[in-house]
Amino acid sequence: MLTQGFFADFGxxxxxxxxxxxxxxxxxxxxxxxxxxxxxxxxxDAISHSVLLGIVLAFLITDxxxxxVMLGGAVIIGLLTAWLSDxxxxxxxxxxxxxxxxxxxxxxxxxxxxxxxxxxxxxLDQECVLYGEIAFVPFDTIYLGGLENGVEMGPRxxxxxxxxxxxxxxxxxxxxxxxxxxxxxxNLAVSLxxxxxxxxxxxxTLVSMTTVASFDAVGAILVVALLVIPASSAYxxxxxxxxxxxxxxxxxxxxxxxxxSVAYQLDSSISASIAxxxxxxxxxxxxxxxxxxxxxxxxxPCLIFIVKHQxxxxxxxVYHSSE
Amino acid sequence: MTKNSRSLPPPLxxxxxxMRYHHKPVLTDVSFTIPEGKSIAIVGPNGAxxxxxxxxxxxxxxxxxxxxxxxxxxLTKKRLSTAYVPQREEIDWDFPIKVLDVVLMGRxxxxxxxxxxxxxxxxxxxxxxKDLQMWDFKDRQISxxxxxxxxxxxxxxxxxxxxxxxxxxEPFAGVDVATEKAxxxxxxxxxxxxxxxxCVHHDLNTVGEYFDWIIFINARLVAAGPAEEVLxxxxxxxxxxxxxxxxxxxxxxxxxxxxxxxHDTD
Numbered sequence: 001m002l003t004q005g006f007f008a009d010f011g012x013x014x015x016x017x018x019x020x021x022x023x024x025x026x027x028x029x030x031x032x033x034x035x036x037x038x039x040x041x042x043x044x045d046a047i048s049h050s051v052l053l054g055i056v057l058a059f060l061i062t063d064x065x066x067x068x069v070m071l072g073g074a075v076i077i078g079l080l081t082a083w084l085s086d087x088x089x090x091x092x093x094x095x096x097x098x099x100x101x102x103x104x105x106x107x108x109x110x111x112x113x114x115x116x117x118x119x120x121x122x123x124l125d126q127e128c129v130l131y132g133e134i135a136f137v138p139f140d141t142i143y144l145g146g147l148e149n150g151v152e153m154g155p156r157x158x159x160x161x162x163x164x165x166x167x168x169x170x171x172x173x174x175x176x177x178x179x180x181x182x183x184x185x186x187n188l189a190v191s192l193x194x195x196x197x198x199x200x201x202x203x204x205t206l207v208s209m210t211t212v213a214s215f216d217a218v219g220a221i222l223v224v225a226l227l228v229i230p231a232s233s234a235y236x237x238x239x240x241x242x243x244x245x246x247x248x249x250x251x252x253x254x255x256x257x258x259x260x261s262v263a264y265q266l267d268s269s270i271s272a273s274i275a276x277x278x279x280x281x282x283x284x285x286x287x288x289x290x291x292x293x294x295x296x297x298x299x300x301p302c303l304i305f306i307v308k309h310q311x312x313x314x315x316x317x318v319y320h321s322s323e
Numbered sequence: 324m325t326k327n328s329r330s331l332p333p334p335l336x337x338x339x340x341x342m343r344y345h346h347k348p349v350l351t352d353v354s355f356t357i358p359e360g361k362s363i364a365i366v367g368p369n370g371a372x373x374x375x376x377x378x379x380x381x382x383x384x385x386x387x388x389x390x391x392x393x394x395x396x397x398l399t400k401k402r403l404s405t406a407y408v409p410q411r412e413e414i415d416w417d418f419p420i421k422v423l424d425v426v427l428m429g430r431x432x433x434x435x436x437x438x439x440x441x442x443x444x445x446x447x448x449x450x451x452x453k454d455l456q457m458w459d460f461k462d463r464q465i466s467x468x469x470x471x472x473x474x475x476x477x478x479x480x481x482x483x484x485x486x487x488x489x490x491x492x493e494p495f496a497g498v499d500v501a502t503e504k505a506x507x508x509x510x511x512x513x514x515x516x517x518x519x520x521x522c523v524h525h526d527l528n529t530v531g532e533y534f535d536w537i538i539f540i541n542a543r544l545v546a547a548g549p550a551e552e553v554l555x556x557x558x559x560x561x562x563x564x565x566x567x568x569x570x571x572x573x574x575x576x577x578x579x580x581x582x583x584x585x586h587d588t589d
């Protein structure tokens with residue numbers, strides 16, 4: 001299908017890369033919708049950085065790189081970031097954005113120190129953590145039934161984000177109405193007996209899992225772009241929460257396809273191209289909406305003119321028809 | 324029905340409630356008990372703690388001291404029979420949500436996590452919207468409504484909850500005449516069903532006309548009782564403490580209507 005034109009040597013590796021990127025983008029877009037609506041984009045940024053500490057600690061303690069260990073470490077540190085930021089804000093009387101900035105940079109710096117200390121043991125380098133390298137994703141595969149004579153199952157990163165994508169999807173489908181209410185009006189949710197604190201930390205858990213599973217693919221910096229940009233584009237267009245989720249996912253997938261094509265042509269960084277495409281799509285949306293608004297404001301005076309001179313126009317018609 | 328309920332515990336009783344905001348006392352030792360089937364206004368100057376009182380009653384802001392009972396029980400047991408209507412300014416009107424979905428939130432508390440609104444829930448939501456003449460707008464995004472229509476959507480949401488006690492934060496602030504009439508009509512209907520309505524209210528000109536009972540608040544309880552008894556010059560003076568604060572009130576009123584006009588035009 002895709003073997004014609006400039007995708008002549010499009011192979012299995014490209015399919016794995018695209019599939020991984022697509023799942024990363026879809027998961028982050030869905031989570032991003034709630035972060036945007038709850039004005040918590042900054043905490044998404046924070047968690048995406050501080051989970052580094054979680055991964056490193058989990059690895060040093062268990063000596064394992066299996067998915068449950070990585071997710072567990074990330075979730076614990078992610079929740080700790082959210083909780084400590086909030087506590088620093090309440091108890092320390094600091095601004096809430098300053099509190100978030102203090103905690104996550106602290107955690108991230110600790111993570112960087114640990115990575116550099118144990119560089120020999122940890123299969124992570126700072127470059128890779130910050131930027132990710134989705135092009136290498138296909139080379140780290142998992143085997144079902146042992147490394148020697150097992151069946152190759154495809155890239156580790158693909159299955160990691162695949163599991164997280166399913167968790168995110170099921171959580172949103174099941175908890176949709178609750179998430180809608182706590183995002184729309186937390187006080188109203190409290191008055192309806194909804195445990196707002198639980199749902200806040202539940203959302204933070206999803207953010208932690210999504211960012212850690214996206215690490216290999218896009219890194220700690222660009223995952224923020226994928227959390228915030230497609231959801232923001234959707235915010236400009238959507239009339240309901242369900243629509244916003246679908247539009248955000250559509251934007252994220254478009255960014256993946258455009259970004260990948262551009263990277264393929266220019267032989268540049270795939271994840272950065274995806275992030276730039278997401279940004280360009282957002283600005284294109286804003287410009288189109290502005291043009292549309294302008295057109296409407298010109299249409300209205302025109303309509304008013306017609307209504308005002310209606311009788312005159314009608315008179316003319318009567319005059320002509322009677323002739 | 325209402326005769327028999329004399330023996331039942333009152334819909335709301337507040338005992339020695341004190342609240343603080345950033346270490347400053349906002350409300351001190353407020354106590355009152357509210358009768359069933361009446362409309363009650365909470366009145367006082369700006370910063371008197373009216374909204375704070377309402378939020379404290381609903382458990383949305385921590386209280387320092389005191390107890391609140393709903394029908395003789397704690398709030399957690401009576402959550403669903405108590406409907407809250409927040410102030411219009413506290414709502415994110417750009418949120419991507421449609422009118423019908425807002426109203427269905429009123430049914431939401433009755434449902435378990437995995438349950439979805441049933442046909443009956445939809446019927447109740449439909450009736451609530453029809454009662455407030457908003458059914459035609461059910462598929463509009465809330466940002467595409469005028470101020471009065473937005474207020475009516477939130478009242479419909481409270482109505483769909485089928486509560487016995489309604490707590491509203493300034494439902495009359497900056498609404499059009501049609502909405503004002505719709506709200507008064509709603510109050511009448513609710514009262515004939517024996518339901519109780521408590522509102523934070525700003526407009527002293529209408530308070531005697533719209534409400535059966537008045538609670539005067541200015542950091543403390545000044546007076547509480549039937550409108551014809553407590554709506555006196557003496558109580559007004561005690562609550563508003565001279566002309567200056569009344570003047571402030573008027574300027575804020577003007578600011579609010581301006582704000583509202585700005586919202587209506589866009």
